Amino acid sequence: MTELTLKINGEDVTANVEPRLSLADFIRDHRRLTGTHLGCEHGVCGACTVLMNGEPIRSCITFAVVADGTEITTIEGFDDDEPMAQMRQAFHENHALQCGYCTPGMLVAARDIVTRLPDADEARVRLELAGNLCRCTGYVGIVNAILEVLEKRRS
Amino acid sequence: MKSAKFDHQRTSSLEDALAALGGADGEARIMGGGQSLGPMMNLRLAQPDLLIDISRVSGLDGVEETAGTIRIGARVTHARIEDGEVPGVTGAYMRTVASGISYRSVRNRGTIGGSVAHADPSADWPSALLALGGGVVIAGQDGERRTSFDGFQTGPFATGIGYQEILTGVELPTLGADAKWGYYKVNRKPGEFADAIGAIVIGAEPRAVCGATESAPFRVPAIEEKLAGGVTELSISDARDMISAHDPGFDDYELQIHAVALSRAVGRAFA
Numbered sequence: 001m002t003e004l005t006l007k008i009n010g011e012d013v014t015a016n017v018e019p020r021l022s023l024a025d026f027i028r029d030h031r032r033l034t035g036t037h038l039g040c041e042h043g044v045c046g047a048c049t050v051l052m053n054g055e056p057i058r059s060c061i062t063f064a065v066v067a068d069g070t071e072i073t074t075i076e077g078f079d080d081d082e083p084m085a086q087m088r089q090a091f092h093e094n095h096a097l098q099c100g101y102c103t104p105g106m107l108v109a110a111r112d113i114v115t116r117l118p119d120a121d122e123a124r125v126r127l128e129l130a131g132n133l134c135r136c137t138g139y140v141g142i143v144n145a146i147l148e149v150l151e152k153r154r155s
Numbered sequence: 156m157k158s159a160k161f162d163h164q165r166t167s168s169l170e171d172a173l174a175a176l177g178g179a180d181g182e183a184r185i186m187g188g189g190q191s192l193g194p195m196m197n198l199r200l201a202q203p204d205l206l207i208d209i210s211r212v213s214g215l216d217g218v219e220e221t222a223g224t225i226r227i228g229a230r231v232t233h234a235r236i237e238d239g240e241v242p243g244v245t246g247a248y249m250r251t252v253a254s255g256i257s258y259r260s261v262r263n264r265g266t267i268g269g270s271v272a273h274a275d276p277s278a279d280w281p282s283a284l285l286a287l288g289g290g291v292v293i294a295g296q297d298g299e300r301r302t303s304f305d306g307f308q309t310g311p312f313a314t315g316i317g318y319q320e321i322l323t324g325v326e327l328p329t330l331g332a333d334a335k336w337g338y339y340k341v342n343r344k345p346g347e348f349a350d351a352i353g354a355i356v357i358g359a360e361p362r363a364v365c366g367a368t369e370s371a372p373f374r375v376p377a378i379e380e381k382l383a384g385g386v387t388e389l390s391i392s393d394a395r396d397m398i399s400a401h402d403p404g405f406d407d408y409e410l411q412i413h414a415v416a417l418s419r420a421v422g423r424a425f426a
Contacts, residue, residue: 019162041156043257046258061190063206065163066210109259116259127345132258
């Protein structure tokens with residue numbers, strides 16, 4: 001067992017974990033933050049995307065012990081975040097989710113697109129979304145939601 | 156899809172990491188960003204006994220330019236390269252390559268040194284850097300040594316790094332303003348591992364690489380000679396013949412997509 005100290009959604013957390021425990025399983029099973037979803041567990045589908053020190057990462061292929069000393073933000077940690085509030089509203093209005101499985105990862109990736117690439121056009125948004133798979137709505141609503149937030153933030 | 160058990164050792168310096176490697180019982184693996192090794196461990200294709208974590212080791216995360224050479228620390232992420240930290244024409248080439256590696260959330264963690272040391276034939280850096288030229292810096296108990304990218308990768312997931320050594324960085328040539336480059340990756344979806352790679356860099360001398368093979372990427376001298384002679388385009392059928400001369404074990408489809416990749420890479424270099 002290895003000791004681990006980190007911040008999750010602003011809260012200081014200390015735990016003893018097995019090295020093989022993924023950050024995603026730590027977040028879900030040990031912290032009961034089940035908004036982070038697990039799809040493929042090898043870094044392809046994007047459902048497990050969370051922020052580490054403000055940047056999106058895959059929590060399924062990051063071991064919890066590696067997150068020692070970092071600040072993690074999961075989908076539950078964006079209540080007071082303006083771009084995420086805009087994104088939630090836009091997802092709602094554009095039918096950008098159906099079953100919701102991919103949505104936590106989609107929202108974290110979408111927030112990264114609008115904050116990192118304020119001038120992105122539709123082609124760029126689609127390219128940036130290549131790492132997040134949605135198997136029910138398709139991507140039209142999701143892309144429209146992101147474009148809407150980009151437009152709102154530009155004006 | 157959960158990793159097998161392993162011991163984890165955090166290290167804070169290169170000396171620590173080398174000592175951990177020297178004292179390891181069983182298979183030890185170095186992990187930087189863990190974006191290739193992590194999935195392989197989840198899939199249990201890799202089952203190291205000890206994971207030596209160098210993600211906090213200082214001194215491996217810089218980009219420095221000296222006369223004619225750009226040294227990039229092993230821990231520099233693909234995202235930092237994508238965002239333009241490597242200067243000049245060399246940097247422009249590397250930005251293009253980096254932006255096509257997997258997805259932003261992987262590029263934020265994955266490192267150039269990790270990718271080169273992991274030596275997945277389908278990954279971008281092994282082919283892209285062989286085309287660029289330069290080499291790697293490797294640290295061991297007896298100090299540092301350098302070796303060229305030519306001959307460094309010996310097969311799939313196999314390189315000249317010894318069991319007691321750690322790759323600490325890459326040293327790349329500074330391309331001049333008149334240098335030309337073209338990179339073409341065949342894959343069915345942006346960010347995927349490549350089915351074929353064509354990489355052309357025309358700096359001090361032309362270098363042409365056929366990558367994403369079943370083994371190490373290889374240079375194609377016949378294409379390099381043509382480029383040195385002033386040729387600015389390469390037909391797919393010529394590329395097929397020139398690649399075939401290396402007997403890479405391709406079936407017809409693989410030969411075709413590798414020829415297309417090289418032909419389009421030449422096209423991009425002179426676009």
